[in-house]
C-alpha cells in the first residue's frame with residue numbers, strides 16, 4: 627500500500643477539485659452563480675440565525691451532491707463511453723440525488739422567503 631499523502635497536499639487537491647468544478651464544469655458554474663444569488667437575497671431579506679443555517683445547509687448539500695455527480699459522470703465517460711444500461715442507471719441515479727436535494731431545498735427556501743416577500747407587498 628502506498629504512503630498516504632501529507633494533509634496539506636490532500637487539501638491542495640481538494641481545492642483544485644473545487645476550482646475545476648466552479649470554473650470548468652457547466653453545472654458547477656450554474657451552481658456557483660445560483661449560490662451567490664441566494665446569499666445576496668438572504669442578506670437583503672435579513673434572515674435569522676436559524677434561517678441562515680438552513681439555507682447554508684441546503685447550499686452545502688446540493689453543491690456537494692452536484693460535485694459527486696460531476697465526478698461520477700467523468701468516471702462513467704472514462705470507463706464506458708458507448709451506451710451501457712448500467713452507465714445509464716449510474717448517471718440517472720446520480721443526477722436524481724442532486725434533483726432530490728434541490729427539490730427539498732426549494733421547499734425550504736419557499737418556507738423561509740415567501741412569508742418575508744408577502745410582508746414586503
Ligand SMILES: Nc1ncnc2c1ncn2[C@@H]1O[C@H](COP(=O)(O)OP(=O)(O)OP(=O)(O)O)[C@@H](O)[C@H]1O
Nearest residue numbers: 653695699706707708709710711713714717718721
Ligand atoms: N454511456 C452511456 N450509456 C447509457 N446512457 C448514457 C450514457 N451516457 C449518457 N447517458 C444518458 O444520458 C444522460 C445524460 O448524460 P450526460 O453524460 O450527457 O450527462 P449530462 O447531460 O452532461 O449531465 P449534466 O447535465 O448533469 O452534466 C444520462 O443521465 C443517461 O441517462
